[in-house]
Every structure is written in C-alpha cells, then in structure tokens.
Amino acid sequence: MENFICERCGNRDPRYIGFKNGKPYCRRCISFQGESVSYEKPLPKRAPLNLHYGLSQDQARLSEKIVSNFKNGIDTLVYAVCGAGKTEISYAVISYAISQGMTVGFALPRRDVVIELFYRLKESFPENKVVAVFGQHTSVLKGDIIILTTHQLFRYPNYFDLLVMDEIDAFPFKDNPVLIAMYRRAMRGSCVLMSATPSENVIQEFKKPDHEILELRTRFHHQEIPLPQTKIMPSFLQPLFVVAKLLHYKKEGKCCFVFTPSIEECEMLYRFVSCFVKGGSFVHSKKENRQETIGIFKKKGYFYLITTSVLERGVTFKNLQVMVTHADRESIYSSSALIQIAGRVGRKSDAPGGDVIFLGEVESKAMKDAHDEIQFCNTFL
Ligand SMILES: [Zn+2]
The missing domain is CATH 3.40.50.300 (P-loop containing nucleotide triphosphate hydrolases)
Structure with a gap:
C-alpha cells in the first residue's frame, strides 16, 4: 500500500492517501469530480482564420x-x-x-x-x-x-x-x-x-x-508600454488623488481602471469616489452582474471602474488609463501582477500611450522591479 500513486494527480504522499473498504484513494485531488472524456481521433477539418489585422x-x-x-x-x-x-x-x-x-x-x-x-x-x-x-x-x-x-x-x-x-x-x-x-x-x-x-x-x-x-519582446504595434509613475503618499490621501485624477480624465474623455487590493477596499473606495465623480461603477469576483458592468463600460456607459485583480489580465480597452492603490502591498501586487496591469494600457495600435500610476506609502521592491522590467522591454523596440 505504501506504493500507491494516484493516477490522476501523481500524488504518492501518504498524508494525502485515505482508505475506504481497505482500498487506497487520493485525497489531494478529490475535489476534481465529474464526467471525463476519452480520446477519439477527430476527422481532419478545414480551419480558416479570420483576422482583423495581419500579424507583425x-x-x-x-x-x-x-x-x-x-x-x-x-x-x-x-x-x-x-x-x-x-x-x-x-x-x-x-x-x-x-x-x-x-x-x-x-x-x-x-x-x-x-x-x-x-x-x-x-x-x-x-x-x-x-x-x-x-x-x-x-x-x-x-x-x-x-x-x-x-x-x-x-x-x-x-x-x-x-x-x-x-x-x-x-x-x-x-x-x-x-x-x-x-x-x-x-x-x-x-x-x-x-x-x-x-x-x-x-x-x-x-x-x-x-x-x-x-x-x-516587442509589442505588436511597436509602441512602448507606458512606464509606471510612482506616487508616494499616505493611504488616506490616495482616494483624494484618485478623485482628482478621474475628474481630469473625464474632462479629457479618457477612461480608467482603478485597482484595489481587496473586495472590501474596492467597495469602500467606490462609495467614496462616487460621491464626487459620477459615471463609474465597480467590479470584483463576488459581484454577480460583473460581465454586465464590464459590458456597459465597453459601450462607454461608464468611464471608470474601481476593481480588484479580476481585470488584471486579458481585458483590453481603447484609450485606457490605470491607477493602482496600495501598490506597495506586496502580498497582492507582485512585480508580475503590476506588469500585467501596466500591460492593460496602450494596447490598441491607434491609441497607444496612457497613464499607469502606482500609489503607495513607500516604493516596494515589486514596484521598482516592475518599472525596471518595463523599461528593459521597451529598449527592444
Ligand atoms: Zn490524486
């Protein structure tokens, strides 16, 4: 029985092996339950591509x-x-x-x-x-x-x-x-x-x-990733900074994501900011109609969203600015997370550039590393 190896996850650690009716089973991957599919070779098929723009x-x-x-x-x-x-x-x-x-x-x-x-x-x-x-x-x-x-x-x-x-x-x-x-x-x-x-x-x-x-190592439109600007200030001043910036973006017709480290801080910041700046909303992983909110933002119904890391990756919008509050909280914002966030900005070839602002009480190592890595990437252009 010591030689039991789970065929699903490769586990052989006895601490995660249980016994039922004298038979061993794996407890490490027990939460992965459900129908599985067996291999069957598909028929060859055409797969023509429909691309809006060519590859670089x-x-x-x-x-x-x-x-x-x-x-x-x-x-x-x-x-x-x-x-x-x-x-x-x-x-x-x-x-x-x-x-x-x-x-x-x-x-x-x-x-x-x-x-x-x-x-x-x-x-x-x-x-x-x-x-x-x-x-x-x-x-x-x-x-x-x-x-x-x-x-x-x-x-x-x-x-x-x-x-x-x-x-x-x-x-x-x-x-x-x-x-x-x-x-x-x-x-x-x-x-x-x-x-x-x-x-x-x-x-x-x-x-x-x-x-x-x-x-x-180059972006497809050969534009630089905007270099993050670091603003050092106490935490209680950050919401005021966000308000002032958002009013400025509103005047310039720009849109913005404001990142927060937790769901609670996301809602709190939104309650504060929305008193002064209309035309925004908030999203996080527990918000039920999140896709709908993002849809409204895409159609320019909102010009800003206060968000947690749910919008950190994969989402692209034209003419976007980003601010990260408490960017010095390293348990949430690793350098790779900060680089991903900065990568949200300037992704459309017709509207590159834009602000990336990190707000912190100090400059963390992750903030410094993210800044340096982006600078490094940009030298390959
Ligand atoms: Zn297993």
Whole structure:
C-alpha cells in the first residue's frame, strides 16, 4: 500500500492517501469530480482564420516556428512581453492541428479570461466549433477547439494532441502541484506554453532537449508600454488623488481602471469616489452582474471602474488609463501582477500611450522591479 500513486494527480504522499473498504484513494485531488472524456481521433477539418489585422513580422516568424516545432514534437515556451500579441501567434498551429485531425485544447488559469478568449476564438475560427469549459459550464466537453480553465484539465486524460496554455505564471496554476500534474496527464502530443513572466523553474524545464524557448519582446504595434509613475503618499490621501485624477480624465474623455487590493477596499473606495465623480461603477469576483458592468463600460456607459485583480489580465480597452492603490502591498501586487496591469494600457495600435500610476506609502521592491522590467522591454523596440 505504501506504493500507491494516484493516477490522476501523481500524488504518492501518504498524508494525502485515505482508505475506504481497505482500498487506497487520493485525497489531494478529490475535489476534481465529474464526467471525463476519452480520446477519439477527430476527422481532419478545414480551419480558416479570420483576422482583423495581419500579424507583425515578429509574430509571423514565431507563429511559423511554433508550427514547425509542433510538427517535430518539440514543446515551445513563448516568452512574450505584455501586449506582444502572443495569443494570435498560436492561431496558426491551432489551425494546422485541426486540419490534421488532432484534438486541440487552450487552457488558462482563470475563468474570466476563458470567457473572453472564447469570444475571440469564435470570431477568429468562424468555421469551427469552439467550446468553453469551466466550473458550472461543463455540459459540452467536445469541440474543434476546447477552451478551458486549468481546473477542468482533469476531464481530459491523455487527450490533447495540441495543448496551448497561457498565463502559466498566474494564480492558481502557478506552483500548484495538482494542476500541474493534471496538465501533464491531459497532454498526449505537444504543448505551447505562453507567459510574460515565466518562473525560473519553467525556463529551466524548457532548456531540456525537445523543448524550445521563443522570445517575443516587442509589442505588436511597436509602441512602448507606458512606464509606471510612482506616487508616494499616505493611504488616506490616495482616494483624494484618485478623485482628482478621474475628474481630469473625464474632462479629457479618457477612461480608467482603478485597482484595489481587496473586495472590501474596492467597495469602500467606490462609495467614496462616487460621491464626487459620477459615471463609474465597480467590479470584483463576488459581484454577480460583473460581465454586465464590464459590458456597459465597453459601450462607454461608464468611464471608470474601481476593481480588484479580476481585470488584471486579458481585458483590453481603447484609450485606457490605470491607477493602482496600495501598490506597495506586496502580498497582492507582485512585480508580475503590476506588469500585467501596466500591460492593460496602450494596447490598441491607434491609441497607444496612457497613464499607469502606482500609489503607495513607500516604493516596494515589486514596484521598482516592475518599472525596471518595463523599461528593459521597451529598449527592444
Ligand atoms: Zn490524486
């Protein structure tokens, strides 16, 4: 019995092994319950792309390289600066895999980003069946392209001929042994992993044979990521600063996200700010009509949103400014989180630039690192 190894998550730690009717079972992955899918080779299908704009030269070069790696069974890590358009460079290999009758998955740690990507891929692959699989949304498990949260990978043992994963450095995937084991178990072919801030572990893994690291260090519109401005002030002054800035943006017709470290602080700041500045709202993970609020913002019904980290990744808006309150709280704002936030700004080629403002009582190491990393990325333009 000491030799029990969980076939789902690879666990062999006796502390997480229970016994039922004398038989061992794994307690580490017990929360992953539900229907799973067995592999069946799909029929080859056409997968023509519908892109609104072409790829940049750098994107096109990497995109071809990923396809040739995939044909040769090489796993690829795409190390791309924020805003480099790394999602689009995976489209060619996805299209190729479908045309060869292969199963394709695209996994992301967070459900919001899964939903956003689902709409983008549906538009880009108009002739194919794109499905989204996440908690509470698991009735359809098969399609030409399966977009799923990393939590749902357990449903696909030895399934994906091509598995693309983005934001591998993000919570909750990062350093989570159960999720990492499930990703390995889901893959039968090769993978393409993407990250703006890969950990040292991941980089080391991709230095092994049959692995390659590709770097994409310029943004697709060849514009700089705005360098964050750091404003040092006591916490009680930060809401006043936010009010003054928002009034200024309103006059200039600009829109803004204001990041807060917690749900409570998000609601508190909104209660204060909304007394002085109309035309905004707030979002966080517990707010029920969050997608609706974001929809109103997209249609310019609001010009500012007070938010938690739910809007940190994957969301793009034209002409956006961002402020981060309590940016010095390092338990919430790591340098990679701050870089992601800064990457929200200036992402549309017709409206680059914009403010990125970090507010703190001190400048944390993460704030300094984020500033330096962005400066470094910008030197590659
Ligand atoms: Zn297990």
